[in-house]
Amino acid sequence: MTRWRFALPLLLFGLLVLALARGLRLDPHEVPSPLIDKPAPPFALARLDDAARTMRRDDLLGKVWVLNVWASWCEACREEQPSLLVFARSAGVPLIGLNYKDTRAQGSAWLERFGNPFDASLFDATGQVGIDFGVYGVPETFVIDKRGLIRLKLVGPLTAEAIETRIRPLLKALDV
Amino acid sequence: MIPELGQTALLLALAVALIQGTLPLLGAARGHEAWMRLARPAAQAQCALVTLAFVLLAGSFVRNDFSLLYVALHSNTSLPLAYRLAGVWGGHEGSLLLWLTMLCGWMLALAHFSRQIPLPVLARTLAVMGWIAAGFLLFMLATSNPFERLVPVPPDGNDLNPLLQDPGMVIHPPLLYMGYVGFSVAFAFAVAALIGGDLGTQWARWMRPWTSAAWSFLTLGILLGSAWAYSVLGWGGWWFWDPVENASFMPWLAGTALIHSLAVTEKRGAFKSWTVLLAIVAFSLSLLGTFLVRSGVLSSVHAFATDPKRGLFILVFLVVVIGGSLLLYAWRAPKLGLGARFDAVSRESMLLLNNVLFVVAMASVLLGTLYPLLLDALGLGKISVGPPYFDAVFVPLMAPVAFLMGVGPLARWKRAELPAIALRLRWAAAVSVVAALGAGWLAGRITVAASLGLWMSAWIAASIATDLWQRLGPANPAPPRARLRALPRPVLGMLLAHLGVAAFAFGVSMVKTYETERDVQMMVGDSTEVAGHVFTLQGLQRVAGPNYDAVQALIAVTREARPVTLLRPEKRVYRVQGTPMTEAAIDHGLTRDLYVSLGEPLAGGAWIVRVYCKPFVNWIWGGCLMMALGGALAASDRRYRAKQPRTAATADAHALPDAACGTVHIAGAAP
Numbered sequence: 001m002t003r004w005r006f007a008l009p010l011l012l013f014g015l016l017v018l019a020l021a022r023g024l025r026l027d028p029h030e031v032p033s034p035l036i037d038k039p040a041p042p043f044a045l046a047r048l049d050d051a052a053r054t055m056r057r058d059d060l061l062g063k064v065w066v067l068n069v070w071a072s073w074c075e076a077c078r079e080e081q082p083s084l085l086v087f088a089r090s091a092g093v094p095l096i097g098l099n100y101k102d103t104r105a106q107g108s109a110w111l112e113r114f115g116n117p118f119d120a121s122l123f124d125a126t127g128q129v130g131i132d133f134g135v136y137g138v139p140e141t142f143v144i145d146k147r148g149l150i151r152l153k154l155v156g157p158l159t160a161e162a163i164e165t166r167i168r169p170l171l172k173a174l175d176v
Numbered sequence: 177m178i179p180e181l182g183q184t185a186l187l188l189a190l191a192v193a194l195i196q197g198t199l200p201l202l203g204a205a206r207g208h209e210a211w212m213r214l215a216r217p218a219a220q221a222q223c224a225l226v227t228l229a230f231v232l233l234a235g236s237f238v239r240n241d242f243s244l245l246y247v248a249l250h251s252n253t254s255l256p257l258a259y260r261l262a263g264v265w266g267g268h269e270g271s272l273l274l275w276l277t278m279l280c281g282w283m284l285a286l287a288h289f290s291r292q293i294p295l296p297v298l299a300r301t302l303a304v305m306g307w308i309a310a311g312f313l314l315f316m317l318a319t320s321n322p323f324e325r326l327v328p329v330p331p332d333g334n335d336l337n338p339l340l341q342d343p344g345m346v347i348h349p350p351l352l353y354m355g356y357v358g359f360s361v362a363f364a365f366a367v368a369a370l371i372g373g374d375l376g377t378q379w380a381r382w383m384r385p386w387t388s389a390a391w392s393f394l395t396l397g398i399l400l401g402s403a404w405a406y407s408v409l410g411w412g413g414w415w416f417w418d419p420v421e422n423a424s425f426m427p428w429l430a431g432t433a434l435i436h437s438l439a440v441t442e443k444r445g446a447f448k449s450w451t452v453l454l455a456i457v458a459f460s461l462s463l464l465g466t467f468l469v470r471s472g473v474l475s476s477v478h479a480f481a482t483d484p485k486r487g488l489f490i491l492v493f494l495v496v497v498i499g500g501s502l503l504l505y506a507w508r509a510p511k512l513g514l515g516a517r518f519d520a521v522s523r524e525s526m527l528l529l530n531n532v533l534f535v536v537a538m539a540s541v542l543l544g545t546l547y548p549l550l551l552d553a554l555g556l557g558k559i560s561v562g563p564p565y566f567d568a569v570f571v572p573l574m575a576p577v578a579f580l581m582g583v584g585p586l587a588r589w590k591r592a593e594l595p596a597i598a599l600r601l602r603w604a605a606a607v608s609v610v611a612a613l614g615a616g617w618l619a620g621r622i623t624v625a626a627s628l629g630l631w632m633s634a635w636i637a638a639s640i641a642t643d644l645w646q647r648l649g650p651a652n653p654a655p656p657r658a659r660l661r662a663l664p665r666p667v668l669g670m671l672l673a674h675l676g677v678a679a680f681a682f683g684v685s686m687v688k689t690y691e692t693e694r695d696v697q698m699m700v701g702d703s704t705e706v707a708g709h710v711f712t713l714q715g716l717q718r719v720a721g722p723n724y725d726a727v728q729a730l731i732a733v734t735r736e737a738r739p740v741t742l743l744r745p746e747k748r749v750y751r752v753q754g755t756p757m758t759e760a761a762i763d764h765g766l767t768r769d770l771y772v773s774l775g776e777p778l779a780g781g782a783w784i785v786r787v788y789c790k791p792f793v794n795w796i797w798g799g800c801l802m803m804a805l806g807g808a809l810a811a812s813d814r815r816y817r818a819k820q821p822r823t824a825a826t827a828d829a830h831a832l833p834d835a836a837c838g839t840v841h842i843a844g845a846a847p
Binding site for chain 2: 006007009010013014016017019020021078103105106113
């Protein structure tokens with residue numbers, strides 16, 4: 001019996017390895033969201049470029065739209081900006097930014113420097129709306145349909161490939 | 177040409193590492209002396225080859241050779257020379273090469289300072305290290321080659337991450353890695369002992385100085401990382417419990433437990449299998465830290481590019497190294513025996529309690545770091561446990577550690593009397609309570625948390641004073657100078673390290689409770705007051721650095737109308753990557769830091785300015801420095817290196833070297 005005591009560390013380590021192996025296989029870009037096919041959380045936020053203009057979720061009802069969560073402090077957002085800019089030119093749907101836990105000055109300066117693909121950016125200084133959307137990290141991208149349901153969520157920087165294979169086909173399907 | 181040379185050196189090093197891992201081991205098993213003797217020259221040859229590769233990579237950085245992908249990604253022609261050198265370990269591939277170079281350094285040192293170790297033990301130990309080196313070489317050559325070519329050659333490089341362009345960051349990774357990798361020596365000794373099946377009392381003595389030295393380096397590395405976060409991140413914090421920090425803190429906790437359990441194994445022959453296990457755990461956590469930081473498992477979404485191939489390789493490597501050694505442990509450790517018995521109240525029992533507390537602390541950090549990952553693996557969604565969890569878990573664990581730190585060194589081995597200890601520590605107890613409350617009263621406010629922290633600090637310091645008084649005071653018949661000289665270095669090292677803990681606890685308590693901070697909008701000419709100091713924004717100017725442009729504020733600080741200092745915080749933008757960085761300006765002092773950092777520019781030329789007064793914050797790092805010095809002092813004891821041809825029994829009777837051992841009862845230590 002006492003001999004088995006010495007095998008205990010090995011056992012614990014085995015469990016740890018199982019978890020780590022599973023963690024490796026999880027694609028961090030492919031996070032199943034409990035919000036898929038659920039209504040997008042309601043929000044009313046001021047625009048980044050104009051504090052006096054408020055946008056609400058229901059303003060966008062009846063339209064398919066894309067929400068991209070970004071921040072000036074986010075390194076990875078810089079990576080996805082070129083593909084977003086290309087996408088914005090031919091998307092055919094509103095591309096809305098959610099400027100997450102940022103300051104107005106830094107957010108605006110960042111858009112000026114790296115380009116602004118958004119039809120509008122919402123200013124979410126406290127991150128409350130981001131939390132409602134279940135944001136884990138920045139950047140994240142959501143596709144929301146005409147009825148206001150979240151249909152797709154992508155975590156991490158958007159690649160041109162993800163836009164072509166995931167977002168565009170979905171937009172096509174939703175727009176019909 | 178030069179990169180190809182570097183790659184060849186790494187390939188040759190791999191061949192040598194394989195020889196070093198096999199032949200000496202076989203030699204030790206079969207009693208083949210010539211094969212065992214191969215271990216030393218193999219270690220030296222490997223060290224030469226890896227160092228050559230490292231120097232070649234550094235040379236490519238110095239010469240701005242952007243035909244190397246790694247150099248192009250982490251350097252730039254306008255980068256100052258010191259940072260170009262730091263660029264060598266500014267990315268994944270170079271960090272691995274640094275890791276490996278450090279490993280070879282430790283191997284070389286072990287091959288050199290091992291005259292007193294019997295050949296079979298040394299052969300096995302170096303062979304185990306050879307296997308570790310082989311694993312890392314394979315990893316580099318298969319997935320992360322720093323010598324990869326880039327075609328076409330770009331005109332300029334991508335620049336080093338601006339966060340790393342800080343003097344502290346130049347030496348932080350090497351020191352940290354020295355610590356991480358240093359635990360490989362203890363690990364190799366432990367595994368070699370399991371293979372050989374022989375754990376004499378000598379074994380702990382061979383291992384001790386190496387463990388203390390590695391622990392000192394790790395302490396210094398963590399210290400620098402913390403000081404860097406304080407001065408660069410711009411919010412004046414010094415520890416954030418983020419996964420990368422935790423990855424360095426876990427081996428430190430395990431290493432601290434190991435140092436203490438080694439003391440018992442060396443003095444009393446007890447805790448043998450436990451010590452072996454801790455040695456395995458300490459190094460395993462270093463490897464796990466590498467896995468967590470490098471594989472992208474933890475910080476997947478944010479900073480690091482995820483490369484599943486790398487992650488998988490490290491995971492397999494972890495399974496082989498850690499799983500293999502734990503399997504060996506499960507098989508061989510039951511034969512190691514229990515060692516000398518001890519009473520429920522004795523120095524052994526207190527050190528055991530210390531070990532339990534440190535291991536629990538380590539496990540809770542591990543849990544807090546991996547918990548989000550585990551939940552994710554089980555499909556329960558992603559969450560993050562932040563500082564609230566760690567604070568809630570850590571304080572209740574560290575309070576008893578502090579209490580034991582006062583009592584333990586005064587307790588006798590084998591059997592101690594509680595009333596006698598209480599009697600000897602009555603003054604320390606009284607003084608520490610008065611000092612804690614007095615410090616709180618002087619600081620203006622007495623709170624429970626601060627009082628607890630201050631009491632811990634005062635209690636440790638007062639019990640050290642008691643200990644010293646009993647060792648050196650009038651009770652000792654020798655002349656004062658001889659008394660001081662008779663104090664063994666390991667004991668001095670222990671006292672210094674414990675005093676460092678006292679300083680650390682004092683600094684933390686003062687900063688946590690009594691710091692004052694203010695976020696203000698300032699125009700040129702505006703003033704604000706924090707903790708009796710008046711900060712006036714005198715002007716703003718543009719400054720051009722070698723590879724960045726900055727706005728620099730001139731902030732004059734006065735106290736009671738007398739000038740104190742002129743601070744120049746900066747907001748920098750690094751040109752190549754366009755990254756903005758905050759460069760805080762700090763007036764360091766023994767009793768307080770004045771800390772100013774620039775926030776955001778506002779309309780009309782105003783700026784948000786963050787101003788802090790942080791009382792005794794430098795004591796945190798001062799305390800860490802004392803701990804590291806204490807470890808170095810303990811490791812430097814000459815007696816560890818002396819050849820000791822005695823048998824285990826006589827060595828025990830002499831009970832040398834007297835590390836962490838009271839003056840009391842050396843005679844009683846013989847079994």
